[in-house]
Amino acid sequence: MALARLLAQRSGAALQLLIIDEGFGTQDELGCDRLIGAINAIAADFACILTVTHIPHLKEAFQTRIEIHKTEHGSQICLSA
Numbered sequence: 001m002a003l004a005r006l007l008a009q010r011s012g013a014a015l016q017l018l019i020i021d022e023g024f025g026t027q028d029e030l031g032c033d034r035l036i037g038a039i040n041a042i043a044a045d046f047a048c049i050l051t052v053t054h055i056p057h058l059k060e061a062f063q064t065r066i067e068i069h070k071t072e073h074g075s076q077i078c079l080s081a
Contacts, residue, residue, distance in 0.1 A: 001043075016047040023057050036061045 001018075008015045020039070024032050036058070043049060051062060059065055065080040 007038045015045065017051045018042075019052070020049070021052045022054070023051070024055050024058055032058060 001025070003078060004015060025037060025073060039051065053059070059067070063081070067078045067080060069076050069078065
């Protein structure tokens with residue numbers, strides 16, 4: 001994160017998007033809570049934070065969700081706000 005900010009600052013660009021892909025899988029419950037707190041603490045610094053997880057109970061931690069469900073007819077997308 002710090003390196004991304006430094007490089008963006010040097011180039012004169014602003015960081016708009018943060019993607020956290022499967023960042024919770026190695027965390028215990030306390031670690032997940034701390035990571036969610038950290039994400040919420042920096043949320044104002046980004047236009048969008050995209051978090052990818054397969055841990056069902058974590059989805060309630062985020063206001064807006066894009067949920068993908070596999071069906072026998074293909075994947076279906078559901079947007080929850």
